[in-house]
Amino acid sequence: MARIAGINLPAKKQIAVALTYIYGIGPSRAREILERTGVAPNTKVMDLTEQDVTALRREVESYLVEGDLRRQVRANIQRLTDIGCYRGLRHKVGLPVRGQKTRTNARTWKGPRPAKAGKRK
Known part of the structure; x- marks a missing residue:
């Protein structure tokens, strides 16, 4: 298991994921990091060598993460x-920030709908 930026990467996943x-x-930055380090994107994490992990760690440290x-x-x-x-x-207030409508949507921001009085289930 590789540990990069304080995160244990899942051993059975491809390194790009x-x-x-x-x-x-994200996916595009992961591809960019793999191109710079020369690691194949479809390599599993458990198959990485110590040099690969060190190169990835060094490259990830150049970005603002975690x-x-x-x-x-x-x-x-x-x-x-x-x-x-x-x-x-x-x-x-906990409402959408980027101009979305709130009359019918924004349930994630506003929370669950309040129960209506007298409504049968």
Whole structure:
């Protein structure tokens, strides 16, 4: 099992998929990292050599991932709420931030629907 950026990568997955388990690395960035290090994308994590793991670890460290990225995102949201802009207020209230309609959608943000009085189940 390879440990990169504090995350244990699943041993039976291909390395291109396993890298996406790291917060801040998606499919396209995973492919980019694999091209730079010269590791084949369809290699299983358990089949990686120590040199491959070291090269991947070094390459991933050049990106902002995991705790540092989460901290930066949280700081950006906090800055928006502190200055009191529209986006910050939407974050604070827990509603969609990017202009989506809320009359019928936004259940994830707004939570489950309240039960109607007198409605039979």
